[in-house]
Amino acid sequence: MLKRLSPAQWTPLGAAHLLNRAGFGGSPADIGALYALGVTAAVESLLGGNEDEDLFPPPALTGPKELFEQVRLARTGDEEQKRQAQQIARRQQAEEVRAARAWWLDRMRYTLFPLREKMTLFWHGHFATGVEKVRAANLIWQQNETLRANALGSFRSLAKEISRDPAMMRYLDLIQSDKAKPNENFARELMELFTLGEGVRYTEADIRESARAFTGYRIDPPRGAFVFQKRQFDSSEKTFLGRTGPFDGDAVIDIILEQPECSSYIAKKIWRFLASDDPSPAVVQNLAAQFRASNYDIRGLLREIFLSEEFYAPKVVRSQVKSPVQWIVQTAKVLEAPLPSQPAMEASLSQLGQVLFAPPNVKGWEGGHAWISSSTLLFRYNLAGYIVSGKAPALEGFRKGAGSVQIPLEKIAPPELRADPEKLCDAVSQRLLNTRLEGEERKRFVTFLRERGAKIDDPGLRDFLHLMMSTPDYQLT
C-alpha cells in the first residue's frame, strides 16, 4: 500500500489538484466544498459520484436497424442512385458523430460524476477506436456508453466487454475473423496495447493462437449488437502463454490477466494519466499488487492513487499538460461559463489535435509534451482570447456559426475587487491557476492592471483573463 496523505497535509491546493485530475477542475466554490470534506470523504465523493441523478438524454442518432436499412438501400439502384444514397448516409453519419462528440463534451462539463467521465476519456484513449473505420455514429456512441458503464468497475469485465464491442470489432477486424482465416489484428493489439505492453510475455505464436480464440465474433446488423457465431469459431485446442486448451476469447483474457505484467501495465498507465509521467518503480509495484489483489477493481486502484501522499507531491501538482479536451472543459468550469458552441469546439479540437472518436490510431493519443507545439500553443492562446472576448472568433476555421461565449464577469471579479489590482490578480490567478502568482509575474500583472485605470472595467478584465490564459502556466494543471 502506498503511504497515505495525512489529514494535516490536505490543503486547498490539494483539493483543487484532486478535482483537476479526477475530473475537469471547478470553480473556487467547487474546490472549497471539496476541501471542506477532508481528504478521505473528498476522494469517496469522487469515487461514488452521483450516478442516479447524472442523467443525460442520449444524443439523437440513427439506430442500428435504420442504419442497416440505409446501408442496404445504398447498395441498390443504379450507380448514380447508389452514390447519392451513400453520400447522404455519409453526411448524416458525419453530422451524428459531431452531435455525439458535443454530447460527450457537454456531459464532461456538467456531470455530477466527473471521475467517471475522466476515466471514460482514459479508456477511450486506451481502447482507441476511430469512427472513420467504424463508420457508424451509433456504434461509436454505444462503445462510449460501454466504457462509461465500466469506467470504474472491473478491468476484467471491461476488457471482455470491449472484445465484444461492435465498434471495436469493426475497428480491429474481428468481424472478419473466422476459423478458416483468423485475423490477428485484435489479438495483437489486445496484448500489445490493451493489457501487457509490446512484446511483454507473449510471442508471435501467442498472437496466432489467441486470434483463433477470438473467432466467431460477429455483429447482428439489425440490433447492432454482438452475436457469437459458433460455426465460425475455432473450437480446437490452442496453446497460449504456456497453457493449452480449447480456449475462447474470454479464456484468453483471463489468462492474460493472470500475468502480473498486466496489472502493472494498466496501473502505470492510469497513474500516468492521472498523476505524473514518471512514477517510481515502487509506486507502480505497489499499485499493481493491490490492483491484482482486488481482482482488477478499477475503483480500488483509483482510491489508492487519490489517497496516496505521492499523488499530492509538489512535483506532481500542476505539472501535467492539459489535453485539449481538458483545456476546453476545464476552462468552461473555472470560468463558470458554458462550453463554446459545437462548431467552435469541433474546429478547436481538430486544431489542437484531440478529435474525440477519431484518435490518430489504435495507440490513442500520446499526450504530455506532444500536445504542445508552437502552433497548438498559439492556437490555445487565441482560443482563450476568443472565449473571454465574448465576441465572434477572429480565428480561421470557425467563423461560421461559432458565435460567442458569455462569461460571468461579475462573478469572476465582483465590484469590490475591481479597484484593488492586487486582490483582483490574486483572485483571478487562484481561479485560473489554483495558486497565487508570486514575485515578478505577480508584479507585472498587477502593474498591467494598475495601468488600466483606477477601476478595472469589463474590457480590461477580459484582456487580463486572456493574458493569464496565454501563458505556459495556464497550459498546466
Add this chain to the structure above:
Amino acid sequence: MNESTLHTRRKFIRTGVLGGAVAWTLPVFLEKTFFALDAAAADAALQTVTGKDGPILVVLQLAGGNDGLNTVVPFADDAYYSARPKIGIAADRTLKLNDHIGLNPKLAGLRGLYDSGDLAVIQGVGYPNPNRSHFRSTDIWQTATDADKFDRHGWLGRYFDSCCQGEDPAVGVSVGRESPLAFSAKNPKGITLSRPEQFRFISESASDPSATEDMFRDMNAMESPAEEDAGGSVQSLGAAGAMVGGNTMDYLRRTALDAQVSSDKILEITRKFRAPVSYPNGQLASGLSLVARLIAGGMPTRVYYVSQGGYDTHSGQAGAHDRLMGDLDASIGAFVADLKAQGNFDRVMLMTFSEFGRRVKENNSGGTDHGAAAPMFVLGGGVKPGIYGKQPSLTALSDGDLVYNVDFRSVYATVLENWLRAPSETVLKRKFPTMGFV
C-alpha cells in the same frame, strides 16, 4: 532572473526580431543550447542550418489516392486501354517520355522539367501488403512503418528528433490546417500555418491591443529560474539530443518563446517578400507561393509540407483528374519559376506522394477505386533526372492492383541520405536501399 537579463530579454523580444538583414538574434538560453549542440554535433548527427544554404525538401501530398496510370500513362500497353475503355488517355495525347510511357496531357510543365533534366519519375512505388483505406494507408506513408505496424511518430518527425534537436522550431513547416502525422515527433517540432497572419498571438480583439501585446510578450519570454541556474536547457538535452526528464514547464516556456520568434519571423518575411512570378489561383498554388516566400526570406526550414486534395476519383474521373493534374502542373510550374528567380532552385527538392494509386480497371461510373502501387515525382535542381523503378505489369496483378517494385521507404531513404544528409537507418528504423535519383 535578475532585472538586467529580463530587460535584455524583453528588448530582444520587442525589437530584435529582424535586424536589417535576415539574421535572428537568439535569446541567451537558445544560444547556449546551440553552442552545446554544435560541440556535440559529431556524435549526435545534428545538423545546423542557417536558412541561406542547406538543402530543403518540399513534400507534396496528393490526397485521396492519385490515379498513377493516368498520371504516367503506359500508352504502349494494350492492357491499359482494355482495362480503361472510357477513361484511358489516347497515346497521341500523352506527353511521351519514351516509347512506353507518357505524362498526362496536362503535365506540360513537368514534361519541360523532364527535358531540362530536373525531374525524376519513380515508377511502381508502394509497400508490401497494401492497405486500401485512405486513413490507414496515409498513416503508413506518413509513419513509414510496415503495413501491420503502428507508430505515433512520423518519418519527418523522427528526422527532426534525430537530426534537428535544438534547431529552430520552424525546421518543419506544414501549410494547412492540421499538422501531418509525418511531422509528429517525440519532441514536437514544426509549425502549421495556412494563413501566416494567423500564426501569431491575436490581440486585436483586446480593448487595449498594444498593452496586451506587450504584456503577452513579457509573459511568454520568461526563462524558468531553474534553467538559468542549471545552465539552462543544455543540461536537459541528453547525449542523443533528446530531452531527458525534461521539465514540462521548461518545455512550455521554450515552446512559447519559439512560437513568438517564428511567428515574428514569418510575419516579417511574408510582409517583406512578394512572389516575383504570378501563381495560378487555388489552394495548392497559394500554399507553394507561401513556401517560396519563406524560402526567399531565409527561414531555417528544412522540410515544407503541402497538399492537394480531391484525388478520390471514384466516378466521372476523366474531367476531374485532368483538372487536378492541370492545377498540380501550373502550381509546380509557378513554384519552380519563383525558385529559379530567387536563385534557390538548386537548394530545393520537391517530392510528390499519394496514399495509393487506383485500380487498373475502371469502374462502371467512369472512375477508379482504391488501388496500390503508383508513381512518384521528384524534382529540383539537385535531381538526377530519369525514370526509376519499373512500370508494374498491367496483367500480373495482385487483387486487381498493380504490384509495387520500389518500396516508398527506399525513396525516403534516398532523400534522407543523399539530399538531407541524414542517417536514414536511424530515421526509418531499418536500412532501405537508396536509389540513384539524387
